[in-house]
Amino acid sequence: MKTRQLRQQVERILDDYPQRTVSVILQGDPAGLQEAIARAAREALQLRAVTQAADLLPPPAPERRLLAERPREARGESGPLAEVRRAGTAALQPMQEAAFLNNSRLARRSDERGRPRPLPLAGAAVMEMDRDDLAQLPTALPGALAVFPNRRIAVPPRLKAKQLPPEVARRSTHTWGLESCGALAAWGGFDARGQGVRVAVLDTGVEAEHPDLRGKVARFAEFDAKGRLVKEGVDQAWDADGHGTHVCGTVAGGNASGRWIGMAPEARLLVAKVLGRNGGTDEQILKGLEWAVANGADVVNLSLGGLSFEPGVLDTYTAAIVSARAAGVPVVAAIGNDGAQTTGSPGNDFFALAVGATDVHGRVAAFSGGRTQVVESSDAIELADLPLVYAKPDLSAPGVHIYSCMGKGKWEHLNGTSMATPHVAGAIALLLSRTGATRKGAALLELGGIERSEALVQLVLGSVRDLGENGQDHRYGYGGLDALAAYGNAVGLGYLPRP
Template identity: 50%
Template sequence: MVNLSRHLQRRIEFIRDTAEEEVHEVIVTIKSPDADDDDFTTGLLETLQRRGVSNSARDLLPVSRRFLSDANSDTPRKRNAALEQLKNEDRSLIAYLAQAAPNLTGAAMGALTSAPFAAALQKVVRPAVNMIANSDIVQNAAKLVTNMPGQEPASQPVGFWTSSSVLLKVQDQGLQRLVEDLVSFNMPIQDVFPNQRLSLPPVATPKSVPGTVEDNRISAWGLRSIGALSSWGAFGCRGQNILVGLLDTGVDPNHPDLKGKIAHWAEFDEQGRVVPGSVPHDTDKHGTHCASTICGGDKSGRWIGVAPKAKLAAGIVLNGSRGGTLAQILAGIDWAVERQVDVISMSLGSVELTAEVPPPYTRALSRALRLGIPVVTAIGNSGSQTTGAPGNDILALAVGATDHMDRAAGFSGGRTVVIRDSQFFPANQLPIIYSKPEVSAPGVAVYSSVPGGKWEYLNGTSMAAPHVAGAIALLLSGTKIKQKVPSFQRAGLIQDLLTGSAEELGESGQNHRFGFGRIDVLRALGFARDLGYC
């Protein structure tokens, strides 16, 4: 018999105490086989915590492209001088990432563009995940489930490489034994989670729309508020050549504002498997509304998409009637990363009423960031002092909602959150305390597409997150960041520019209502130009 760590033992007891079924679907995570991963995240965590004590969004603005180029130089003298200066930029994500780059080894060595970097990571991680999935221990546990009355035939366990995890089915009485056996055979088990169910985020149609919102006849008010229209004219950027990953309820491909904009499509079942033969559709209206806020056109008579020339990699991870699962979301992140998207937008989450943050998403978000992909998430619609996961993850770019008068929406979430117990972060860094959200964006009376060639006003942080994803598409299409900045550093630079240029609202610095402020993409592009990124 193996003595499990206190952490694993608590996880198992929690799953067994809270489950209502005799069969558990659990997601088992393994220790990262990539030696760089832990060191990278440790340093990143320190930088994020320093950002949290800034009293102004401007403290977060990135270093100039000249310093970044010097830090990435092949000339040791030039590189070392730049890196020494970057140590003083302790709240800039790009400064940390520039300092971390020379220390990369193993899978990451020399692979600083997204495609080879992703391939290198997969070559290291996938075999470790498959080792668990294909082990006799797991296969025998699956067969025991199959022999139970009313259970379907055993299917191959599903692995998710960005999160280093595997979805397993196991009998209630067999969960403890399964984990003990895996550990006893030196399988690198790190954590275990239930395959949590998520409901469709609550959104609402406002009963009345203020006249000042209706008066925006050329575009939805949100585009004007964040400077999207001005950015089109001043920088000639509309999201061209940018691919946005949208993980949601699907998209209506025949809506006049979205025709021809779905570059990639997938649907995932509740175990995270790709549904064969699926064609683009929306199981609700939520995904279509978010999609058009990112890249919709002007077929309604108003421009509704922040980046109307961007394309979508759209995946169904939530069903309009049944909701979704953690496995579906992890599978969707894998798929989006493999499609080499430039940003991922997720207007979804499970409500968390306590300050304690569940960590099943952290590894996947860390790997996406290392590959240059910011992950934009809604913070949740349950009001002040609540958050939703994955928006409350420390590595997520979480978004709160504002109205047309730059007031925080009453439903918009945000709070101080804490990580007390983690197998991902070193014990000497615990507890980790930080604030959410990072930024805010229009999320009240947002006008956008719904299936059937129609348009509706909706409220929700779900409506705010795609404004930020669209803004990132504009930022990339209006600058040379994608062409000139290594992917390892790209996501940090994007977040520095967006948060550092925000319209500061509420308390100074980061606060629970607005984050660092409401985004202003025109101002972000202006800073990018002045810092040499255009």
């Protein structure tokens, strides 16, 4: 069965990429991956019956503790992250030892282009393969779970806002998104401002000395097209486009312009530059995700992606996102800017928390992507659980006329699902804020691994304001982000203490 799927994937890559040498991602089989996918297939069937978002809220914290099969562990080398790394390394081993890969034409050239480049978080490896070698892959390497093209990913377009609606322009002390999402109320009601939280932003980089971001970038790393770390350190930070700086501002920016712009202004940023002026590769993004999780990210923001019309479970980012969530780190991703009936990868991955864009009136933006995904065949899913049907995005957030910082110490209004996504990542940072009241005894902060990431996703989705059709639809998701309601539900369910 796996051989047949591999053959189909190889044939598609050979059809789509006519060049002699093709860069591919070879996916191994990390422990727990197929179990997670099988569980997701069963959950997707249950979710289709959900008629109101509140049904998605997690069980009360005491019940979650009783249901836990093992003690909660702090993230770190002895906790879930170490387990994820061990599983990924084990999945890589068969590929690293495969004589077929080591004897390929490119490998015999004795330079690094012929050796698989490991992606331990995903249990995958990347290498450039000759077309003839790639054609032999299904029979020569049957232990591989899947093979994907290492695509080029374009820099998300900077969709500049034109004339501002009066409802946007009149908010001179804060952005309309902070008010609409309830962030301002969460600051005042719960003193939740992202204290002690690390938000990873994988993008075009960051202008760390921007007045609204100065002192907020905790770490910076730059990766090249082959996933190699080429720069590291906040003093090396730069932005190739301005897009990443704008996203960082919506996560954690202050009010240097006289207007509050960031959802969690006391959060710290881990910025991985994975896109240059000409874009980047899937490998770069996966390396950035790996770096973010290893460096203690609490949530990852992916305001990027490539247009994709075909759902996949397993897909290019599935294993990495599953592993990140197993380590307690939810991955928030933009659904894309190509309009209705389109999605972008990785936002369309079942395990990503995908975000669409709305305007100041609560209407979905025309450019915002979304569609119902139908997976009719997959070697990773039991036949009885097929077809797997799920809708994306999962929720929507402010993404039109979003004011945030840009390069050269400036500010600008931009449109895009890229602008909506950091509102959601910032809302998760608010839930994880280590305030005076929550530093000790907060169940949400004590949770580890998959329990932690699932609770965060459930609190965010279960607290949305229903927009569009009743329940989930492929334009608004389950509804519009409400950070204040999410925090209130976390308190009511015992995940956070009462103020």
